[in-house]
Amino acid sequence: MEDRAQIQEHIKTQGELVRRLKAEKASKEQIDEEVAKLLQLKAQLGEDGKHQFVLKTPKGTRDYNPKQMAIREKVFNTIISCFKRHGAETIDTPVFELKETLTGKYGEDSKLIYDLKDQGGELLSLRYDLTVPFARYLAMNKITNIKRYHIAKVYRRDNPAMTRGRYREFYQCDFDIAGQYDAMIPDAECLKIVHEILSELQLGEFCIKVNDRRILDGMFAVCGVPDEKFRTICSTVDKLDKMSWEDVKKEMVNEKGLSEEAADQIGEYVSMQGGMDLAERLLQDQKMCQSKQACAGLSDIKLLFSYLQLFQVTDKVVFDLSLARGLDYYTGIIYEAVLTQAGVPPPGQRLPERGQLRGKCGCG
Amino acid sequence: MEDRAQIQEHIKTQGELVRRLKAEKASKEQIDEEVAKLLQLKAQLGEDGKHQFVLKTPKGTRDYNPKQMAIREKVFNTIISCFKRHGAETIDTPVFELKETLTGKYGEDSKLIYDLKDQGGELLSLRYDLTVPFARYLAMNKITNIKRYHIAKVYRRDNPAMTRGRYREFYQCDFDIAGQYDAMIPDAECLKIVHEILSELQLGEFCIKVNDRRILDGMFAVCGVPDEKFRTICSTVDKLDKMSWEDVKKEMVNEKGLSEEAADQIGEYVSMQGGMDLAERLLQDQKMCQSKQACAGLSDIKLLFSYLQLFQVTDKVVFDLSLARGLDYYTGIIYEAVLTQAGVPPPGQRLPERGQLRGKCGCG
Numbered sequence: 001m002e003d004r005a006q007i008q009e010h011i012k013t014q015g016e017l018v019r020r021l022k023a024e025k026a027s028k029e030q031i032d033e034e035v036a037k038l039l040q041l042k043a044q045l046g047e048d049g050k051h052q053f054v055l056k057t058p059k060g061t062r063d064y065n066p067k068q069m070a071i072r073e074k075v076f077n078t079i080i081s082c083f084k085r086h087g088a089e090t091i092d093t094p095v096f097e098l099k100e101t102l103t104g105k106y107g108e109d110s111k112l113i114y115d116l117k118d119q120g121g122e123l124l125s126l127r128y129d130l131t132v133p134f135a136r137y138l139a140m141n142k143i144t145n146i147k148r149y150h151i152a153k154v155y156r157r158d159n160p161a162m163t164r165g166r167y168r169e170f171y172q173c174d175f176d177i178a179g180q181y182d183a184m185i186p187d188a189e190c191l192k193i194v195h196e197i198l199s200e201l202q203l204g205e206f207c208i209k210v211n212d213r214r215i216l217d218g219m220f221a222v223c224g225v226p227d228e229k230f231r232t233i234c235s236t237v238d239k240l241d242k243m244s245w246e247d248v249k250k251e252m253v254n255e256k257g258l259s260e261e262a263a264d265q266i267g268e269y270v271s272m273q274g275g276m277d278l279a280e281r282l283l284q285d286q287k288m289c290q291s292k293q294a295c296a297g298l299s300d301i302k303l304l305f306s307y308l309q310l311f312q313v314t315d316k317v318v319f320d321l322s323l324a325r326g327l328d329y330y331t332g333i334i335y336e337a338v339l340t341q342a343g344v345p346p347p348g349q350r351l352p353e354r355g356q357l358r359g360k361c362g363c364g
Numbered sequence: 365m366e367d368r369a370q371i372q373e374h375i376k377t378q379g380e381l382v383r384r385l386k387a388e389k390a391s392k393e394q395i396d397e398e399v400a401k402l403l404q405l406k407a408q409l410g411e412d413g414k415h416q417f418v419l420k421t422p423k424g425t426r427d428y429n430p431k432q433m434a435i436r437e438k439v440f441n442t443i444i445s446c447f448k449r450h451g452a453e454t455i456d457t458p459v460f461e462l463k464e465t466l467t468g469k470y471g472e473d474s475k476l477i478y479d480l481k482d483q484g485g486e487l488l489s490l491r492y493d494l495t496v497p498f499a500r501y502l503a504m505n506k507i508t509n510i511k512r513y514h515i516a517k518v519y520r521r522d523n524p525a526m527t528r529g530r531y532r533e534f535y536q537c538d539f540d541i542a543g544q545y546d547a548m549i550p551d552a553e554c555l556k557i558v559h560e561i562l563s564e565l566q567l568g569e570f571c572i573k574v575n576d577r578r579i580l581d582g583m584f585a586v587c588g589v590p591d592e593k594f595r596t597i598c599s600t601v602d603k604l605d606k607m608s609w610e611d612v613k614k615e616m617v618n619e620k621g622l623s624e625e626a627a628d629q630i631g632e633y634v635s636m637q638g639g640m641d642l643a644e645r646l647l648q649d650q651k652m653c654q655s656k657q658a659c660a661g662l663s664d665i666k667l668l669f670s671y672l673q674l675f676q677v678t679d680k681v682v683f684d685l686s687l688a689r690g691l692d693y694y695t696g697i698i699y700e701a702v703l704t705q706a707g708v709p710p711p712g713q714r715l716p717e718r719g720q721l722r723g724k725c726g727c728g
Contacts, residue, residue, distance in 0.1 A: 005468040066453030089430030
């Protein structure tokens with residue numbers, strides 16, 4: 001490439017020379033001579049100089065112009081004020097980590113990690129999220145108690161559909177509470193924060209779906225899913241926001257070899273949505289209550305809703321048994337916010353699509 | 365790694381079990397049995413369990429804790445307010461670029477670019493600075509006129525001496541003016557901005573060295589440096605902030621094959637420092653004025669100082685013929701700010717070392 005750049009520089013200079021000679025009405029011989037030199041240089045570039053320098057950003061990434069940056073700044077300021085109001089500090093970690101720090105943390109998604117070339121040193125990968133670096137930070141510094149936020153870019157070697165707003169480089173705005181607390185207190189605060197931020201940003205109507213991994217696991221157990229199929233069936237359930245129940249069932253039965261009966265039982269549960277009342281009903285459910293895990297999860301959902309009532313955010317929170325989320329490190333309460341009806345976007349602002357806004361929580 | 369993590373989890377649980385049995389004064393047989401299981405698990409880890417999971421950030425990178433982040437936020441706010449006061453907007457570009465966008469832009473330093481593994485797609489590299497991505501952004505969007513700042517991390521696959529504050533991941537705060545302007549007007553504004561920011565940050569006494577690539581090239585020519593040695597001699601001169609003139613001369617003569625006479629002549633020039641007066645004196649210099657390039661550079665330095673007088677920043681700006689800067693894309697005025705006497709650092713804040721603060725400018 002250095003040669004190409006030098007040749008291009010020469011072509012530029014030679015082109016200027018030719019233009020000047022023409023303007024100065026120099027002799028035809030002299031002009032022809034210099035034009036010949038110019039053509040020779042262009043030939044050196046190969047392919048008649050058609051192999052142009054590619055001007056683009058890498059696949060799945062984008063630039064942000066000043067207008068877009070002004071919107072981002074406003075949105076981030078809203079989010080950061082909320083995080084600070086809730087007593088959080090911020091930390092920063094490098095954009096890459098030792099490969100082994102990230103390996104084995106994301107289950108099937110590990111294939112989406114970007115590796116750096118081994119350049120005679122350590123094996124490095126771009127961070128996939130801000131959660132694992134945060135865990136590494138806590139362990140390294142022996143910190144057991146912290147409320148922190150971290151807003152930064154993360155990387156996914158996905159095959160992104162840019163038209164659907166999926167990028168390989170995008171921001172995550174994380175808020176985490178580490179430490180020992182009474183059950184559901186930090187979770188309720190996180191939900192309150194999501195509620196505050198989405199209300200302030202005025203993106204349109206939204207709802208926050210809540211579930212618990214233990215309820216999912218218990219449900220799978222009582223529906224007759226073999227232990228070794230929990231994860232794969234879970235990731236199929238997670239597709240319910242994009243696929244119909246019929247297609248999800250087909251995948252479970254035809255691709256993952258689940259019995260039709262088990263799938264139908266799962267189908268009944270995952271169609272359930274509600275609030276504290278649903279948690280109470282399921283605690284009485286003959287089948288569900290056979291699972292200790294599920295009962296523990298349901299009790300926590302009940303407790304969570306009692307705090308959410310105090311925080312006055314139950315209008316937007318729905319206990320939804322179809323919410324599964326993909327990552328392995330979620331072990332307790334999980335949640336996700338979705339826009340139910342997008343508002344009118346301010347000029348120049350592209351709104352996230354339905355289902356694209358995701359809050360997450362991992363208790364482990 | 366997934367297996368390792370699982371085994372470690374089992375070891376933890378098993379260890380707790382053994383401790384509990386001991387505390388409960390269980391039977392020796394029972395304890396021995398569980399200890400045996402524990403040892404077996406540890407053996408599975410290999411190397412007697414000594415191959416521990418490494419908890420660290422990659423070489424040349426670091427975390428920032430909440431206190432350090434609070435300082436960073438304050439410093440960035442000072443810098444950003446100054447940039448905005450001078451009418452700049454901000455843009456953002458991806459952390460990686462197509463490899464060919466970066467190739468051939470940094471001369472010898474190109475070896476310091478981090479490449480990503482080819483993962484079946486494009487060849488990608490982490491950005492080395494914010495200047496080349498900015499040029500790519502301008503060309504892609506056919507923008508000819510913009511005043512922008514960009515504060516973001518850049519990457520150098522350097523062999524960093526962390527103790528001297530050299531990192532592989534660090535922030536650059538760029539301010540650029542693109543467009544057609546009367547000579548030296550944007551340059552004077554950039555120097556004014558450096559002056560404002562360093563004054564407001566109260567890091568201690570500082571001075572801003574100024575030179576011009578054309579003066580360097582002209583100087584090399586009239587001192588008898590062969591054309592093809594300009595760049596390499598230039599990079600030796602750039603070491604004058606870290607090495608004595610004697611050592612710099614030795615490198616020129618012994619390693620780079622320059623004549624002793626030429627080196628001595630360069631030595632006389634690069635010891636010169638001053639202001640507008642020095643530029644005027646050199647414009648009368650019999651040898652220097654043989655070079656048209658040098659004269660053009662010197663006239664611009666004179667013009668620059670006339671604007672700096674209006675901006676009242678001449679107290680901190682020094683025309684210094686030893687300032688060379690390494691990158692190929694500098695073609696006109698270059699400058700660099702250095703701390704001459706570091707102030708008392710606020711608690712918890714590590715001050716940059718002398719010479720570590722660098723402002724830069726490329727006119728091309």
